[in-house]
Amino acid sequence: MSEPSTAIEAYKQLQKSLNRVLQVSPVTGERVPLGEIDFLDARHSLLLRTAIELAFREISNVDRILCTSRVPEKNYFVFNKTTTGQSLVSRPVNEALFSDDLESIRLLFETLDAGISPDDLRRRLNSWNIELLQKTLYSMTMAFCCAIDIQKSGDRKTPGTFFEYFVAYMFSRRLRVNPVRRVEITSQGTKISLPTDFIFDPGPKRRKFHVPAKTSTRERIIQVWAHQRVIDGTLGQGRFLGTPVILTETKLDKKKLEVIEICLPLQWQIYQAHISQLTRIYYLDIPRPYIMLNDVMPPINVRPFGEFFLESESFA
Amino acid sequence: MSEPSTAIEAYKQLQKSLNRVLQVSPVTGERVPLGEIDFLDARHSLLLRTAIELAFREISNVDRILCTSRVPEKNYFVFNKTTTGQSLVSRPVNEALFSDDLESIRLLFETLDAGISPDDLRRRLNSWNIELLQKTLYSMTMAFCCAIDIQKSGDRKTPGTFFEYFVAYMFSRRLRVNPVRRVEITSQGTKISLPTDFIFDPGPKRRKFHVPAKTSTRERIIQVWAHQRVIDGTLGQGRFLGTPVILTETKLDKKKLEVIEICLPLQWQIYQAHISQLTRIYYLDIPRPYIMLNDVMPPINVRPFGEFFLESESFA
Numbered sequence: 001m002s003e004p005s006t007a008i009e010a011y012k013q014l015q016k017s018l019n020r021v022l023q024v025s026p027v028t029g030e031r032v033p034l035g036e037i038d039f040l041d042a043r044h045s046l047l048l049r050t051a052i053e054l055a056f057r058e059i060s061n062v063d064r065i066l067c068t069s070r071v072p073e074k075n076y077f078v079f080n081k082t083t084t085g086q087s088l089v090s091r092p093v094n095e096a097l098f099s100d101d102l103e104s105i106r107l108l109f110e111t112l113d114a115g116i117s118p119d120d121l122r123r124r125l126n127s128w129n130i131e132l133l134q135k136t137l138y139s140m141t142m143a144f145c146c147a148i149d150i151q152k153s154g155d156r157k158t159p160g161t162f163f164e165y166f167v168a169y170m171f172s173r174r175l176r177v178n179p180v181r182r183v184e185i186t187s188q189g190t191k192i193s194l195p196t197d198f199i200f201d202p203g204p205k206r207r208k209f210h211v212p213a214k215t216s217t218r219e220r221i222i223q224v225w226a227h228q229r230v231i232d233g234t235l236g237q238g239r240f241l242g243t244p245v246i247l248t249e250t251k252l253d254k255k256k257l258e259v260i261e262i263c264l265p266l267q268w269q270i271y272q273a274h275i276s277q278l279t280r281i282y283y284l285d286i287p288r289p290y291i292m293l294n295d296v297m298p299p300i301n302v303r304p305f306g307e308f309f310l311e312s313e314s315f316a
Numbered sequence: 317m318s319e320p321s322t323a324i325e326a327y328k329q330l331q332k333s334l335n336r337v338l339q340v341s342p343v344t345g346e347r348v349p350l351g352e353i354d355f356l357d358a359r360h361s362l363l364l365r366t367a368i369e370l371a372f373r374e375i376s377n378v379d380r381i382l383c384t385s386r387v388p389e390k391n392y393f394v395f396n397k398t399t400t401g402q403s404l405v406s407r408p409v410n411e412a413l414f415s416d417d418l419e420s421i422r423l424l425f426e427t428l429d430a431g432i433s434p435d436d437l438r439r440r441l442n443s444w445n446i447e448l449l450q451k452t453l454y455s456m457t458m459a460f461c462c463a464i465d466i467q468k469s470g471d472r473k474t475p476g477t478f479f480e481y482f483v484a485y486m487f488s489r490r491l492r493v494n495p496v497r498r499v500e501i502t503s504q505g506t507k508i509s510l511p512t513d514f515i516f517d518p519g520p521k522r523r524k525f526h527v528p529a530k531t532s533t534r535e536r537i538i539q540v541w542a543h544q545r546v547i548d549g550t551l552g553q554g555r556f557l558g559t560p561v562i563l564t565e566t567k568l569d570k571k572k573l574e575v576i577e578i579c580l581p582l583q584w585q586i587y588q589a590h591i592s593q594l595t596r597i598y599y600l601d602i603p604r605p606y607i608m609l610n611d612v613m614p615p616i617n618v619r620p621f622g623e624f625f626l627e628s629e630s631f632a
Contacts, residue, residue, distance in 0.1 A: 166620075187589065192582045195535075219511075226542035226591055233590035266508045272548035275542055294565065 007058055007147045011162055018165075033183045037165070037198070039172040042113065049109050050167050051162070051206045052140050056102060056261035058089075062150060068258045072100045072288060076250065076259040077203045081150040088153055090146035097138040104136040110164060112173035123176075134306035138284045141166055143248060145215070162216050167213035167245045168198055170305075174312055175202045177281035179211070185217055185234045192193045198229060201239070207315055212244040218262050222271060229276035241315055242278040245305055248285040262288040272300050279315070282308055323374055323463045323488060326367035331338040334481075351497045353481070353514070355488040358429065364485050365425045367478070368456050371463035372418060375406075375579075379467060383408055384574045385564060392566065392575040397466040402618055404469055405461035408568045409573045410601045413454040420452040427491035441625045448624035454600045457482055457563055461531070478529055483529035483561045484514055486621075490628055491518045495527070501550045512543060515556070517610050523631055528560040534578055538587055547590035557631055558594040561621055579605040595631070598624055 003009035019033035039045055059079055067076040077094035082130045111123055125133075143161040144166075179198035184191065197212035210231055212224045221244075228242040249261050268290070272278065281290070282305040293300040320326035333350035355361055375395055380548065383392040392408035427440045441449075460482075461475040489496055495514035500507065513528035522605075526538045526547055544558040563579050584606070597606070598621040609616040 071556055185586065187586060190582070190585075192586065194586065196584060220539070222537075222542045222546075223536070226538045226545075226587075228544075229545075230538075230586055231589050234586065266506070267510065269506075270501065270503060270508065270510065270546055270550065271542075274546050 001306035003067060004047070004050055004054065006143060007051050008151065008158070010047050011056055011144075014047035014051065014165065015161070016028060024072075027034055036164065036178075037091045037168045037172070037181070038164075038178050039169040040176070040178055045109070045113050045169065045173070048165060048189035052105065052144055053102065055144040056100065058147045059143060060100070065089075065257060068256065069259045070258060071250070075290075077251075078145045078252065078257065079150050086153070088150045089129075089254055089257075091142075091248075092250050093142050093176055094138070094248075097135050097285055098142055099135050099139050104132060108136050108140075112170075116267070118176065118212070122313065125174075127248070128306075130295065130304070130308075130310070133309065134284075134304045137170070137305050139168060141284055144171075147246075156215075160186050161249055163215050164198075164213045170308075171198065171200050171209065171211055174309055175193075175209070177202050181253065183231065183235060183271070186229070187234060191248050194230070194234070196231070197224075197244075199233070207238070208240045210242045211242045215247040216246065217246055219246075219264065219267075221226065221268070222275070224276065225271040225275035228278060232276055243280040243308070244285070245276065245282045245308075248283070249287045249290075250285070252298070261287040261289070265289045266292055268293060268300055272298070280308070320363070321368055323367050323460060324467065324474070326363050326370055327460075327474065330363035330367065331477070331483065333360060334417075335365070338566070339368065344579050353488070353492075354494050355481075355485040356492070356494055360428050361485065361489070367419075368460055371460040372416065374463045375459060375466070376416070381405075381573060383546055384572065385576060386565070386576045386606050389455065389538070390604075392568075394568065394573065395462045395466050402469070404466045405568075405570055405573075406465035407458075407564075408566050409458050410454070410463060410566075413424070413451050413601055414458055416519060417450050417452070417455070420448060421456055424449075424452050424456075424515060426569075428486075433447070433453075438629065439491075444622075444625075446622050446626070447618070449625065450600075450620045453621055457600055461563075472531075473538055474541070479563055479598075480514075480529045480530050483527060486624075487514065487516050487525065490625055491516050491525070493518055499547065499551060502507035505551060510546070510550070512547070523554070524556045526556045526558045529562075530560065531563040533560075533562055534565070534585075535580065537580075537584070538591070541587040541591035541594065544594060545595045548592055555577065558592065559596040559598060559622075559624070560594065561598045562600070564599070565603045565606075577603045577605070577624065579603045581605045583617055585612065588614070596624070 004013055018037060021034040021036050023034045025032045062081050064077045065080050075095040075260055077095055079090040081088050084111060094123045110262055139282050143164060144162050147157055150159045151286055179200050182193050183199060185194050200209040202213060207218040210228060219305050224244050233242045248272040249263055251260050251262050281302045284305050286302060286304060293302050320329055334353060337350040337351045337352050338347040341348045378395045378397050380393045382395050383394060385392050391411040393411055394408055395406035397404050407575060457479060460478050462470055464474050482492055493516055495516050498509050498511050499515060501510050515523040526544060547556045553592050565574050565579055567578050598620045600621050602618060606618040609618050
């Protein structure tokens with residue numbers, strides 16, 4: 001493959017390489033990608049990193065417009081690009097979390113990609129300031145998503161799939177294991193292969209992670225609790241930790257450039273009480289109404305994604 | 317309001333009238349439609365009927381193209397309209413279920429809208445041939461959805477909302493009660509108003525119906541089982557019957573004009589066993605792989621929507 005020169009080219013090369021293994025679909029009978037995600041392969045790490053670095057280059061000279069934020073204590077801006085008469089506006093970006101500091105990004109990739117011992121990896125990650133780590137993770141995802149937003153109107157699929165890759169990369173490299181996307185279940189003597197979000201198995205005597213990755217959830221988040229319930233019910237309680245990773249819950253009014261957060265904290269409490277138990281809900285930009293869920297009884301642990309890197313071994 | 321002259325005009329008048337009551341959103345603080353659905357109001361019945369009749373007029377002279385059906389024993393066609401260089405293709409229509417017989421539609425509306433006793437209503441509906449009833453219901457929904465499909469590319473919201481209205485009309489007029497769209501829950505001393513799909517309460521000593529309405533579901537159907545679980549867990553087991561109504565599970569390849577059905581029968585069995593129990597799953601065009609779920613142990617009752625009209629009182 002030729003050297004990618006744009007973020008979308010790097011992303012497409014990554015996607016093509018990840019999708020090169022085909023399987024026969026049980027639904028349509030066609031040969032479709034297996035959906036295998038292998039970020040322990042250094043070529044895939046590099047393509048992800050290239051996509052992000054090129055995205056930063058693409059947005060570096062683009063106009064930024066401050067939004068009217070209706071979210072207390074958070075300010076947002078959008079990237080705004082006008083080409084051939086068309087004005088394209090990105091998703092809203094949290095000003096306090098976004099940084100152009102490519103050095104931190106390079107350092108994070110190098111730490112995660114290095115062939116060092118698990119102890120060394122933990123030590124290096126523990127030396128990070130948690131706020132800087134969170135900013136770095138947020139900026140990596142936002143740079144790519146915004147670069148796509150201002151390139152083509154209405155493409156929500158590319159940022160969504162990119163975000164899945166990003167989360168898979170981070171879990172794979174932190175836990176040193178690739179995910180699977182299906183689990184085998186035996187129910188009443190019938191063997192069923194159930195498609196799931198990412199499942200990471202860090203090895204014997206450690207719990208597995210069930211990791212849905214979504215750019216935003218709104219009322220669809222009930223699916224995450226329902227999938228966790230199916231996993232608990234078919235594969236056993238307490239073996240799989242539900243730890244979804246979500247980018248943000250902001251909503252932009254494109255005409256008024258006004259930003260709100262759409263949150264349903266009372267419904268989350270009902271889901272946690274009546275459907276299943278999620279262990280962590282990680283955010284890149286935590287919505288304020290969800291922070292207080294850490295303090296209700298029973299608590300729902302909503303945390304910055306950066307904390308995963310420091311606490312991932314404490315769940316064992 | 318002026319007399320509507322197109323299907324979309326009638327639909328918009330209906331929507332405007334249903335949305336005239338506003339409430340303050342707990343999420344955004346803005347005044348938004350309450351989402352009240354009142355089909356016992358004769359003006360709303362008439363607008364729904366007008367939208368459907370105008371849709372039939374709009375598609376009556378439009379070209380029909382036979383699809384390549386990869387669904388055994390079912391044939392599909394699409395409506396195809398070319399205007400100002402743009403070729404618009406409708407969703408696939410099941411040939412054996414679609415009929416232009418406006419007389420049956422008129423008769424069904426008249427039966428449901430008539431101010432007759434519940435016994436008379438039951439007698440009149442029981443006199444229908446079940447196949448004719450199913451064809452009539454299927455044709456009513458498909459005519460409107462296809463009229464929208466060939467008018468504007470990519471509008472999935474209008475057919476989706478229309479289908480919700482259609483299902484609400486049918487349940488309201490059969491049960492003689494309007495739906496609500498939220499339930500009040502007390503959990504740990506906190507009162508929560510939980511948004512739901514349609515809830516119909518036919519009166520004392522009768523079970524209520526929990527009715528999600530979807531034009532297709534695929535993997536999103538897990539939400540229906542999850543909502544049913546939340547209702548059972550917070551409001552009591554066995555009081556609310558889960559009876560979703562779904563249009564179809566077909567998928568059209570627009571280039572090849574090839575139709576498949578996307579079905580996940582083994583996953584449905586897992587959901588029914590591990591999340592909650594649905595009482596009926598009604599379809600306008602039942603996918604073949606789901607028919608066999610009526611015969612597994614435990615069965616999942618997947619039925620033509622027409623049967624609802626004949627059996628709705630037997631759940632009491």
